Amino acid sequence: MSQAAAIAQALVAAGLEPGQRVAVMGSGVLALLGWMGTLLAGGVELPIHPDLRGLPLRHAFETGRPMAMIADCGLIEHLEETPIPSHLFVHGRPADMVPRPGAQDLEPLLMAEASGPPERVILPSFPAAVLFTSGTSGPAKGALLPHRQLCMVADQVVEMTGLNAGDIVYCAYPLNHVAGKYMCVFAAMSMGARVVVEKRFDPGVWLSRIRQYRATLSMAHGPMLEMIHAQPETPHDGTHELRRMMCCPLPRAIGAAFERRFNLTGIEMWGMTEIGNPLWTRRDEPRPAGSCGRLLSDWYDMAICDPQTDEPVPQGKVGEILVRPKRSFTSLLGYLGQPEATLASWRNLWFHSGDLAYADDQGNVFYVDRLGDRIRRRAENISSTDIESAALHAPGVAEAAAVGVPSGFEGDDDIKLFVVPQAGARLDPEAVLRHMAKMLPHYMLPRYIEMLAALPRTPTNKVRKKLLRETAPGAKEWDRRRAGLRVETLYPRS
Numbered sequence: 001m002s003q004a005a006a007i008a009q010a011l012v013a014a015g016l017e018p019g020q021r022v023a024v025m026g027s028g029v030l031a032l033l034g035w036m037g038t039l040l041a042g043g044v045e046l047p048i049h050p051d052l053r054g055l056p057l058r059h060a061f062e063t064g065r066p067m068a069m070i071a072d073c074g075l076i077e078h079l080e081e082t083p084i085p086s087h088l089f090v091h092g093r094p095a096d097m098v099p100r101p102g103a104q105d106l107e108p109l110l111m112a113e114a115s116g117p118p119e120r121v122i123l124p125s126f127p128a129a130v131l132f133t134s135g136t137s138g139p140a141k142g143a144l145l146p147h148r149q150l151c152m153v154a155d156q157v158v159e160m161t162g163l164n165a166g167d168i169v170y171c172a173y174p175l176n177h178v179a180g181k182y183m184c185v186f187a188a189m190s191m192g193a194r195v196v197v198e199k200r201f202d203p204g205v206w207l208s209r210i211r212q213y214r215a216t217l218s219m220a221h222g223p224m225l226e227m228i229h230a231q232p233e234t235p236h237d238g239t240h241e242l243r244r245m246m247c248c249p250l251p252r253a254i255g256a257a258f259e260r261r262f263n264l265t266g267i268e269m270w271g272m273t274e275i276g277n278p279l280w281t282r283r284d285e286p287r288p289a290g291s292c293g294r295l296l297s298d299w300y301d302m303a304i305c306d307p308q309t310d311e312p313v314p315q316g317k318v319g320e321i322l323v324r325p326k327r328s329f330t331s332l333l334g335y336l337g338q339p340e341a342t343l344a345s346w347r348n349l350w351f352h353s354g355d356l357a358y359a360d361d362q363g364n365v366f367y368v369d370r371l372g373d374r375i376r377r378r379a380e381n382i383s384s385t386d387i388e389s390a391a392l393h394a395p396g397v398a399e400a401a402a403v404g405v406p407s408g409f410e411g412d413d414d415i416k417l418f419v420v421p422q423a424g425a426r427l428d429p430e431a432v433l434r435h436m437a438k439m440l441p442h443y444m445l446p447r448y449i450e451m452l453a454a455l456p457r458t459p460t461n462k463v464r465k466k467l468l469r470e471t472a473p474g475a476k477e478w479d480r481r482r483a484g485l486r487v488e489t490l491y492p493r494s
Contacts, residue, residue, distance in 0.1 A: 322352055
């Protein structure tokens with residue numbers, strides 16, 4: 001805590017006022033110290049995925065407008081086209097590297113004795129973080145979340161998993177993610193438990209890490225679980241101390257087999273960055289196959305409604321999940337700089353999730369699908385606009401439309417990009433992809449690229465993405481996996 005207090009003192013000395021934002025771009029201990037230091041200083045954390053670059057990175061900074069930034073030195077090169085804050089704190093600068101003008105090395109601060117955190121009044125209603133989440137259209141939205149909501153997220157994990165001081169929590173999520181920072185790390189901290197934070201998820205080493213660190217509780221989204229389950233079986237699959245796994249979701253096709261193989265109990269939930277996790281299965285009750293849980297009725301009201309009318313649908317019928325909190329300051333304060341989007345999401349005083357589901361007579365909810373054009377890939381919500389913007393920067397591209405197509409993992413997408421060449425241009429899909437890799441993180445790169453003479457449009461000129469999603473692959477569809485192009489080769493190691 002003394003190191004976090006030292007960062008807080010440095011931020012205040014740099015002029016940070018309560019409520020101003022601080023960008024934190026790194027992983028592991030640096031990300032945690034930057035988070036805690038920002039909050040101790042009364043600031044609002046703007047956590048940035050360490051792989052973010054190009055247009056999405058610039059959008060995050062232009063939306064968040066941070067007053068200061070804490071960053072790993074190796075990630076600074078991603079900021080070439082990004083408005084860097086005037087106060088930059090850098091970690092890990094090599095001794096032979098010339099420091100950036102105005103940048104301050106973090107190491108001397110972390111080695112010095114801090115007198116304690118600065119005196120700040122911080123109320124539960126105050127904003128604590130801006131987390132980016134994508135919707136059905138436009139670039140990612142910055143959800144401004146209050147302290148009480150993020151404490152609630154951790155409290156719900158403790159209540160629904162039985163997390164206690166004797167647990168060891170294994171976290172393989174990036175720390176700009178609710179799951180990683182608040183459901184794993186913060187929940188563990190709140191109970192005095194230990195936590196293991198990986199820099200990246202790797203299904204090939206997951207079991208060995210669980211055994212090495214004697215983890216007792218962990219979390220994974222559905223595609224991560226399927227990747228783990230696809231690993232070759234070993235005699236050690238069930239010989240570890242992990243007994244509870246938070247799953248979002250536990251894929252129906254492998255769920256029972258996964259639990260048997262790894263000798264654990266899956267605890268499913270459904271939630272969103274903006275509202276927390278209203279639905280959970282109960283660890284001490286039989287779990288209905290395919291259900292994402294029942295409502296935490298002490299915290300929320302919920303309705304399943306017709307997406308067009310907001311009228312409740314009959315039991316067992318599919319509708320949109322609508323949620324509203326029962327306690328103050330336990331949901332987002334708004335989308336940063338987007339009042340219209342905030343109002344639209346809270347239409348008729350309910351938060352509209354954009355997710356379709358139905359409920360049975362016991363209140364168990366079963367997720368069905370998503371509304372709109374959101375792309376969900378490997379636990380990341382991705383804005384199709386970011387992908388299309390990068391494609392349109394590639395030479396010879398006149399139009400572009402990105403959609404999600406089934407990846408083979410439950411509730412997960414591969415990305416398909418449709419492009420229309422400029423008149424007379426001959427596009428090479430690999431060249432387009434390589435150009436996009438300069439502007440996008442790896443998880444936003446399309447797997448498929450297909451050339452079209454024109455994009456299908458409505459009479460009002462909107463791209464008909466539903467039609468594109470349902471279109472069978474054409475003769476001109478290019479598949480980077482079939483072409484033998486590995487994504488990691490597109491990103492030089494720093």
